[in-house]
Amino acid sequence: MCGTCGCDQTARTAQTVNDISRLSPPRTEQRRLQVEINLMAQNDHWAALNRKRLDKAQCLALNLMSSPGSGKTTLLEKTLQALPGSFPVAVIEGDQQTEQDAERIRAAGAPAVQINTGKGCHLEAQRVSQALDQLLPAAPHLLFIENVGNLVCPAGFDLGEQRRVLLLSVTEGDDKPLKYPDIFARADLVLFTKTDLLPYVDFNRDRCLEFARRIRPGLPALSVSATRGDGLTEWLEWLGQPG
Amino acid sequence: MHELSLMESLRDILEAEAVSQQFEAVQVVELTLGPFSHVEAEALRFCFDSVMRGSVAENAELRIQWQVAAAECPACGHRCSPQTRYDPCPACGAFGLRIESGDELMISHLEVTP
Ligand SMILES: Nc1nc2c(ncn2[C@@H]2O[C@H](COP(=O)(O)OP(=O)(O)OP(=O)(O)O)[C@@H](O)[C@H]2O)c(=O)[nH]1
Ligand SMILES: [Mg+2]
Ligand SMILES: [Zn+2]
Numbered sequence: 001m002c003g004t005c006g007c008d009q010t011a012r013t014a015q016t017v018n019d020i021s022r023l024s025p026p027r028t029e030q031r032r033l034q035v036e037i038n039l040m041a042q043n044d045h046w047a048a049l050n051r052k053r054l055d056k057a058q059c060l061a062l063n064l065m066s067s068p069g070s071g072k073t074t075l076l077e078k079t080l081q082a083l084p085g086s087f088p089v090a091v092i093e094g095d096q097q098t099e100q101d102a103e104r105i106r107a108a109g110a111p112a113v114q115i116n117t118g119k120g121c122h123l124e125a126q127r128v129s130q131a132l133d134q135l136l137p138a139a140p141h142l143l144f145i146e147n148v149g150n151l152v153c154p155a156g157f158d159l160g161e162q163r164r165v166l167l168l169s170v171t172e173g174d175d176k177p178l179k180y181p182d183i184f185a186r187a188d189l190v191l192f193t194k195t196d197l198l199p200y201v202d203f204n205r206d207r208c209l210e211f212a213r214r215i216r217p218g219l220p221a222l223s224v225s226a227t228r229g230d231g232l233t234e235w236l237e238w239l240g241q242p243g
Numbered sequence: 244m245h246e247l248s249l250m251e252s253l254r255d256i257l258e259a260e261a262v263s264q265q266f267e268a269v270q271v272v273e274l275t276l277g278p279f280s281h282v283e284a285e286a287l288r289f290c291f292d293s294v295m296r297g298s299v300a301e302n303a304e305l306r307i308q309w310q311v312a313a314a315e316c317p318a319c320g321h322r323c324s325p326q327t328r329y330d331p332c333p334a335c336g337a338f339g340l341r342i343e344s345g346d347e348l349m350i351s352h353l354e355v356t357p
Contacts, residue, residue, distance in 0.1 A: 029357065030270055031355050031357070032353070032354050033264060033353045033354070033355060034351070034352055035350050035351065035352065035353055036349060036350075037256055037260075037349065037350040038348060039252050039253055039256070039274075039348040039349065039350065040348055041252075042256075121245055122245055152245075153245040153281070155281060156245065156280075156346075157245070178329060181328040181329055182279060182328065184328075185279075185328050185342075211329070213339070214329040214331075214338040215329045217317075217338070
């Protein structure tokens, strides 16, 4: 029985220590244990396994992170259209609810697994591992993992990807690096999106990059307009896939 | 609210420790957090109480210790404890401090009863 509140919830634990209970100090004695356990250990463990599987499958995995609606799925649709039809690509879509983004990707011609996180505000490595079970048998060379739209939480969760791409649409404002530094700190590329809207908003690319590089010196940057097609060639080159 | 999933990991870890370290209940959980661990102490406390219900740490006390960050300036070699990820070097003003620690999310101590 649970020593704190009398519930029978710890019966299972109590049973497993039954053998040593006679040797243990009296019930009331409180022990202080020094431990050193990383709270992220479980996620990191799954992430390391994912990375190993991806490396073995020679599949380059990219974690796409941004606020909601910055244009991740639209960019993926255009990217899939621009890649040669025979090029094996797969997509994992993370959203709290709905299958809509995965359906958009399938309509654009690539296999996609939707992960619904419910209340969760980010993808975690264990769920990605389950999606890999479905996607890796088809031997994709490139895997896009579209994270849940959120500029905060995805930063802390390694998924086992090889590269992290941070999308920032020009309508979000050039001050975002300083407001959300954690997500910039581990990005491998910042991609300014919706550049067709630049005439209508006050977005200073240089200022934004200067802020981002205070956090991540030398952070590479590209600009795209998915709707107009601007910058797609450079993006495909960065992916190692000249279109 | 990724504090919720962190507290769920904590609960799973405590349940496993209860078996391996042979205790029945956790009275106190001490966490060491870095300033860049992107968690909110109040949100952690809020989730802690509800997630631990029915576990070995039901009604346990959560103590949080904040660690200071450590960084080195790539320009002048000065060592410091920045408050944010984009602080300039306090000695020479350069940006791009090499951050060595500050994102800790560790369980440091447990107080347990047999
Ligand atoms: N003007 C303009 N609009 C765009 C561009 N790319 C996407 N959009 C629009 O932005 C909105 C959101 O696009 P999505 O691609 O669904 O964004 P997302 O990042 O996948 O959104 P979530 O998955 O919900 O986080 C849609 O209305 C798109 O049509 C662009 O390059 N220019
Ligand atoms: Mg989307
Ligand atoms: Zn300096």
